[in-house]
Amino acid sequence: MEKNIKLSDGNIMPMEGFGTYKLDTQEKMDTAFKSAYENGYRLFDSAQLYKNEDLLGNSIKKFNIKRENIFITTKIPENKQGYEETLNAIEESLSNLQTNYIDLLLIHWPIHSKFFETWRALEDAKIAGKVKSIGVSNYHRAHLELLKTQAREMPVVNQIENHPYLSQAALIEYDKSQNIVTQAWSPMGRGSVLKDEVLQSIANTHNKSTAQVVLRWHLQRGVAIIPKSKSDKRIQENQNIYDFELSDKEMEMINSLNKNQRNGDDPELVYEIEHQYPTH
Ligand SMILES: NC(=O)C1=CN([C@@H]2O[C@H](COP(=O)(O)OP(=O)(O)OC[C@H]3O[C@@H](n4cnc5c(N)ncnc54)[C@H](OP(=O)(O)O)[C@@H]3O)[C@@H](O)[C@H]2O)C=CC1
Numbered sequence: 001m002e003k004n005i006k007l008s009d010g011n012i013m014p015m016e017g018f019g020t021y022k023l024d025t026q027e028k029m030d031t032a033f034k035s036a037y038e039n040g041y042r043l044f045d046s047a048q049l050y051k052n053e054d055l056l057g058n059s060i061k062k063f064n065i066k067r068e069n070i071f072i073t074t075k076i077p078e079n080k081q082g083y084e085e086t087l088n089a090i091e092e093s094l095s096n097l098q099t100n101y102i103d104l105l106l107i108h109w110p111i112h113s114k115f116f117e118t119w120r121a122l123e124d125a126k127i128a129g130k131v132k133s134i135g136v137s138n139y140h141r142a143h144l145e146l147l148k149t150q151a152r153e154m155p156v157v158n159q160i161e162n163h164p165y166l167s168q169a170a171l172i173e174y175d176k177s178q179n180i181v182t183q184a185w186s187p188m189g190r191g192s193v194l195k196d197e198v199l200q201s202i203a204n205t206h207n208k209s210t211a212q213v214v215l216r217w218h219l220q221r222g223v224a225i226i227p228k229s230k231s232d233k234r235i236q237e238n239q240n241i242y243d244f245e246l247s248d249k250e251m252e253m254i255n256s257l258n259k260n261q262r263n264g265d266d267p268e269l270v271y272e273i274e275h276q277y278p279t280h
């Protein structure tokens with residue numbers, strides 16, 4: 001199992017990263033960051049919305065981590081979309097993170113009225129060297145099809161809500177067909193899937209936890225993951241998923257748990273974008 005993936009722009013991204021949502025004090029960030037880094041995580045997923053880019057930047061400095069040893073993802077929030085607004089937001093993120101480049105910059109949620117100009121700002125920021133890779137988050141196929149009509153280059157990553165109760169099979173297949181890596185947010189459904197009996201029985205077979213089974217399922221489907229935990233034990237557990245393999249039958253059993261059940265918003269319902277393509 002490869003721990004990194006080559007994105008369609010040629011950059012290398014870790015398949016497993018660390019989610020930082022809710023790590024909103026320096027103490028929480030320092031503790032989780034140190035544990036995650038020591039346990040081998042190299043990708044850290046932040047966002048302006050999380051109000052912790054500065055905390056992440058401080059932790060990287062505090063623990064003397066070389067910039068090139070870390071892969072930083074951050075996101076442009078809804079209220080800062082638009083061409084100039086996005087370019088300004090990128091400067092803010094660079095300053096918060098205390099760095100001169102972002103490894104992967106995502107549009108956090110699609111906003112129809114600012115759709116193309118926000119993407120154009122990401123493309124220009126990439127040309128200017130402020131961002132290495134550009135992508136989107138919470139985009140359905142319809143958003144990607146729409147973007148394709150004007151984009152100079154397409155996103156290399158689509159970060160979407162994805163877990164066994166929201167398996168997103170059609171979108172993942174579409175992303176693949178467009179050379180877009182799907183990255184799962186809430187890969188464990190924020191914990192909601194971890195008591196599932198089918199997952200529990202598969203976990204018992206492998207002497208693993210249900211969290212480890214779910215994370216492994218994502219990787220075996222080619223989906224990148226960014227699990228979050230504040231606990232040293234669980235940070236370690238979530239990384240200890242490379243010494244077992246799920247059979248085709250077990251993969252199928254997990255695929256069939258899908259209920260199209262979201263914990264977060266459905267972007268199309270919220271933003272009323274016209275869509276001609278199925279969402280599931
Ligand atoms: N692009 C977007 O719109 C979004 C992006 N994200 C990103 O995705 C990341 C991950 O998603 P998130 O919503 O945090 O959900 P996750 O699926 O990663 O679940 C996190 C929850 O599960 C618990 N947990 C973690 N590991 C285990 C384990 N091994 N056993 C039992 N419980 C566990 C955590 O508790 P504890 O901390 O106590 O271990 C926490 O409550 C976020 O941190 C953020 O970076 C998230 C939402 C939306």
Ligand SMILES: O=C1CO[C@H](CO)[C@@H](O)[C@@H]1O
Nearest residue numbers: 021047049108263264265
């Ligand atoms: O990144 C995020 C963190 O979680 C929030 C609450 O579900 C999401 O809305 C947001 O997109």
